[in-house]
Amino acid sequence: MGAKWTIIALLGLMAGIRLVQPQFFLQWTTGTLDEDEPLDWRAFLLMWAVVLAASFLALGVAFDELLWSERLLVLPGILLLRVLVADLLAQLFKPANKHMPWMSMRRLPQLALIYLSTAVLILAVHWIWPDAKNVVLGLLATGHAIGLVIFSIKHQGFVHFATIGVRVYAVLYLCALELTPLYLAMR
Numbered sequence: 508m509g510a511k512w513t514i515i516a517l518l519g520l521m522a523g524i525r526l527v528q529p530q531f532f533l534q535w536t537t538g539t540l541d542e543d544e545p546l547d548w549r550a551f552l553l554m555w556a557v558v559l560a561a562s563f564l565a566l567g568v569a570f571d572e573l574l575w576s577e578r579l580l581v582l583p584g585i586l587l588l589r590v591l592v593a594d595l596l597a598q599l600f601k602p603a604n605k606h607m608p609w610m611s612m613r614r615l616p617q618l619a620l621i622y623l624s625t626a627v628l629i630l631a632v633h634w635i636w637p638d639a640k641n642v643v644l645g646l647l648a649t650g651h652a653i654g655l656v657i658f659s660i661k662h663q664g665f666v667h668f669a670t671i672g673v674r675v676y677a678v679l680y681l682c683a684l685e686l687t688p689l690y691l692a693m694r
Contacts, residue, residue, distance in 0.1 A: 513564060513630060520560050524553050535616050546615065554619040558583050561622035568633045569640070569647050582622055585651075585685055586615075589658060592681075618654050625650025652679060 525532040531550045534540045546554070562582030566573060573581075629646050632639055656679070 517560070517564065517627065517630075520557065524557070528553060535620065538617075540616055551615070554615045555583065557619040557623050558586060558615075561619070561626040565622070565626040565629050565647055565650075568629050569643050586618065589655070589681075589685070593658075614658050617657050621650060621654045621657060625654075651685070655679075655681065655685075 524535075528550055531540075531553075559579055559582075563575070563579045566578040566581050567575075570578070625646060628650070629643050632642055632646060636642070
């Protein structure tokens, strides 16, 4: 897909979200979403569409040898795996006789915005400097690390880590564990 059609698809996605959920779009893009209020099913599906689009756009530039279906599903797969691992940690390290719900996706809008911003930045760098594949890979890894830190700051699976510094260290370690097999598979 050329640069023109990529921009059209990206703007169409954002216009669709604004048209379907105008109040949610305003809160989402300005960072004023209430974290304790669960997403309704339409906003939830829209956020998954954003993550799918970000995955396709970012990985299409970074790894052009991937199939279109692989480009589409890598980031959502990593995100689902991350939620499952964090929920498993929450169940393992919870205090005795305490109930903890499974599959908390309250951070999905923030993650979708981070991944979409990273994809747009990657596309901009690629169009300005097409031979900068190492820079593109660095941006992808940085965006992924930022998304992982944002995911983990308040996720229930990481509350057993006492301070924010220990949480960030643990998250960056998990991020390295996620990125290393992907990097080795692509090289």
